[in-house]
Amino acid sequence: MEIDPLIFRLSIFILSIFVGYYVVWSVTPSLHTPLMSVTNAISSVIIVGAIIAGLSGNSDSVFNTSSIFGFLAIALAAINIFGGFLVTQRMLAMYKKKKKEKK
Amino acid sequence: MISANLSAIFYLVSGVLFILALRGLSSPETSRQGNFFGILGMIIAVTVTFLSTGNFSSGFVYVLIFILVGGSIGAFIAYRIPMTAMPELVAGFHSLVGLAAVFVAISAFLNPEAFNLGKPGSIKLGSLIEMSIGAAVGAITFSGSVIAFLKLQGIMSGSPITFKGQHPLNAVILISIIVLIYLLCSTQSSNLFWILLAVSFLIGFLLIIPIGGADMPVVISMLNSYSGWAAAGIGFTLENTALIITGALVGSSGAILSYIMCKGMNRSFFNVILGGFGATDEKSSSSSKEQRPVKSGNADDAAFLMKNASSVIIVPGYGMAVAQAQHALREMVDTLKKNDIKVSYAIHPVAGRMPGHMNVLLAEANVPYDEVFELEEINNDFANADVAFVIGANDVTNPVAKTDPQSPIYGMPVLDVEKCKSVLFVKRSLSPGYAGIDNDLFYKENTLMLFADAKKMTEDITKNL
Numbered sequence: 001m002e003i004d005p006l007i008f009r010l011s012i013f014i015l016s017i018f019v020g021y022y023v024v025w026s027v028t029p030s031l032h033t034p035l036m037s038v039t040n041a042i043s044s045v046i047i048v049g050a051i052i053a054g055l056s057g058n059s060d061s062v063f064n065t066s067s068i069f070g071f072l073a074i075a076l077a078a079i080n081i082f083g084g085f086l087v088t089q090r091m092l093a094m095y096k097k098k099k100k101e102k103k
Numbered sequence: 104m105i106s107a108n109l110s111a112i113f114y115l116v117s118g119v120l121f122i123l124a125l126r127g128l129s130s131p132e133t134s135r136q137g138n139f140f141g142i143l144g145m146i147i148a149v150t151v152t153f154l155s156t157g158n159f160s161s162g163f164v165y166v167l168i169f170i171l172v173g174g175s176i177g178a179f180i181a182y183r184i185p186m187t188a189m190p191e192l193v194a195g196f197h198s199l200v201g202l203a204a205v206f207v208a209i210s211a212f213l214n215p216e217a218f219n220l221g222k223p224g225s226i227k228l229g230s231l232i233e234m235s236i237g238a239a240v241g242a243i244t245f246s247g248s249v250i251a252f253l254k255l256q257g258i259m260s261g262s263p264i265t266f267k268g269q270h271p272l273n274a275v276i277l278i279s280i281i282v283l284i285y286l287l288c289s290t291q292s293s294n295l296f297w298i299l300l301a302v303s304f305l306i307g308f309l310l311i312i313p314i315g316g317a318d319m320p321v322v323i324s325m326l327n328s329y330s331g332w333a334a335a336g337i338g339f340t341l342e343n344t345a346l347i348i349t350g351a352l353v354g355s356s357g358a359i360l361s362y363i364m365c366k367g368m369n370r371s372f373f374n375v376i377l378g379g380f381g382a383t384d385e386k387s388s389s390s391s392k393e394q395r396p397v398k399s400g401n402a403d404d405a406a407f408l409m410k411n412a413s414s415v416i417i418v419p420g421y422g423m424a425v426a427q428a429q430h431a432l433r434e435m436v437d438t439l440k441k442n443d444i445k446v447s448y449a450i451h452p453v454a455g456r457m458p459g460h461m462n463v464l465l466a467e468a469n470v471p472y473d474e475v476f477e478l479e480e481i482n483n484d485f486a487n488a489d490v491a492f493v494i495g496a497n498d499v500t501n502p503v504a505k506t507d508p509q510s511p512i513y514g515m516p517v518l519d520v521e522k523c524k525s526v527l528f529v530k531r532s533l534s535p536g537y538a539g540i541d542n543d544l545f546y547k548e549n550t551l552m553l554f555a556d557a558k559k560m561t562e563d564i565t566k567n568l
Contacts, residue, residue: 005342006229006339009338009339009342009344009347012344012347012348012351013335013339013347013348013350013351014351016118016122016347016348016350016351016352017351017354017355019122019351019352020122020125020351020352020353020354020355020356021355021359023122023125023126023352024125024352024355024356024359024360025359026126026129027125027128027129028128028129028130028131029363029450029452029458029459029462029477030131030450030459030462030466030472030475030477031128031131031134031459031462032360032363032457032458032459032462033189033193033457033458033459033460033462033463034128034134034138034459034463035125035128035356035360035458035459036193036323036324036327036357036360036457036458036459037189037192037193037196038124038125038128038137038138038141039125039327039331039352039353039356039357040193040196040197040200040327040330040353041141041145042121042124042141042144042145042349042352042353043200043330043331043334043349043350043353044145044199044200044203045117045121045144045145045148045334045345045346045349046200046203046204046207046334046337046338046346047148047149047152047170047203048114048148048149048151048152048341048343048345048346049207049211049218049337049340049341049343049346050203050206050207050210051149051152051153051156051166052152052156052217052218052341053206053207053210053211053214053217053218054162054165054166054169055156055158055162055163055166055217056210056214056216056217056218062160062161062162062165063165064214065213065214066209066210066213066214066217067162067210067214069206069207069209069210069213070206070207070210071165071166071169072169072206073202073203073206073207073210074166074169074170074173075169075170075172075173075176076173076199076200076202076203076206077173077199077200077203078169078170078171078172078173078174078176078177079173079174079176079177079180079196079199080177080196080199080200080203081145081173081174081177082173082174082175082176082177082178082181083176083177083178083180083181083192083196084177084181084196085138085141085142085145086177086178086181086182087180087181087184087189087192088138088141089135089138090181090182091186091189091463091466092131092134092135092138093135094463094466094467094469095131095134095466095472
């Protein structure tokens with residue numbers, strides 16, 4: 001009997017939780033705020049679902065009820081992706097400057 | 104159009120890049136590289152999605168337009184936001200992830216064929232379960248984050264809002280969500296799907312209103328975690344590895360941060376979530392504090408004390424963020440350093456309104472990160488320091504946490520500020536802190552209270568140095 005693909009996805013999920021657990025414990029406490037903003041940005045990879053939803057309309061009608069929700073989700077996720085990565089970048093750049101100044 | 108197997112491999116690559124992005128944060132030196140990995144992972148995931156749908160018709164143009172519109176709004180916010188407003192920003196971003204998850208779930212529910220999940224009305228059972236869990240958690244993340252945002256922004260009162268029967272009501276709603284998911288999966292009724300969403304929005308709102316302002320570090324971390332689980336739920340529905348990995352990473356990251364924050368307050372997670380902390384006990388604290396003498400001083404006295412010190416430890420707290428005093432503080436420290444006084448900073452885990460909040464503010468003010476220490480690293484140094492300069496912190500310095508088992512904050516790890524030869528305490532008034540209890544430190548022999556706005560006082564001290 002074949003194994004349901006769901007089981008493989010579940011395995012990835014569980015193992016990723018463990019990876020996340022160990023990786024996040026090694027994050028230095030002074031970078032906890034950038035950690036939150038970057039996790040925010042990467043969780044917006046949900047945009048891949050939004051893109052599929054947005055492209056679900058056919059060539060005659062790009063917009064249907066389903067694809068409109070997809071487009072809205074694309075915009076929301078894009079705010080997060082750009083905002084999240086850029087604000088993280090901005091914060092991390094501040095941590096850099098000081099080290100240089102000190103030396 | 105690329106094959107499903109190839110795109111699955113690329114999604115795995117982007118998942119791995121996201122892991123490296125978090126790994127990079129283990130030290131400030133590697134963190135910028137980590138962020139780059141994160142961006143790269145995102146670009147790969149989005150590009151592969153375009154290639155695998157193979158649809159470059161007019162719909163594709165609209166997708167790009169929406170990405171551009173959202174992206175410009177995001178970039179604009181990211182560059183304009185002041186560092187003191189970081190907690191609000193993160194709460195706001197969480198709400199967007201939650202809402203995006205809800206929208207994707209709605210879209211998949213209305214048009215399951217686009218996602219290969221079956222036909223409307225007969226969606227594959229497994230997918231429907233994953234979808235409804237993702238949608239429910241997403242909705243809770245959204246409305247919870249909106250409340251957290253409003254509280255942090257000060258639009259809504261930061262004090263806990265409690266009413267009778269709150270906890271039973273929440274319990275009933277949570278159970279009804281589970282029942283609704285069960286019914287939805289057995290009937291495929293779209294009405295039930297909308298009711299499920301409405302009820303989930305409601306519970307997100309109800310769960311956060313009883314939680315007070317200073318518990319926000321836990322709430323934000325918890326919502327961070329929820330946004331991850333919502334993404335993972337959608338990831339299962341879409342059978343997308345990148346989303347599943349990311350969701351798991353973010354979910355466990357938020358959970359760990361909540362745990363660290365709870366430990367910093369010596370409170371259990373449930374104690375925080377049930378809320379209402381600091382709303383009671385007002386009577387007992389007001390009766391006991393009346394007649395105790397305090398020593399208060401001015402900027403001149405403080406400058407004199409610091410000039411004659413050889414080492415100073417600075418204890419910043421949320422009040423510093425409110426007064427925007429971090430730059431003034433750095434200038435004061437620069438002057439102290441010119442006089443060969445050793446200065447370090449002590450950060451309590453729950454100082455501020457989100458994990459690491461104080462570190463970012465100090466970084467913004469160009470304070471070198473190797474002068475900033477966590478509680479365990481620096482707590483023994485207070486006994487050897489001449490002056491502790493407490494600016495905007497309160498409960499995290501209260502020695503009662505070590506001495507009085509009756510106190511609500513008993514057992515909470517605190518900074519041993521009272522061991523310093525002298526303590527300078529910048530505060531607007533003698534009012535108790537968030538926990539609603541009096542701080543014994545105010546009345547100690549060696550404490551000098553500086554009643555003023557944190558920024559103004561710091562500037563005045565610098566002038567007098």
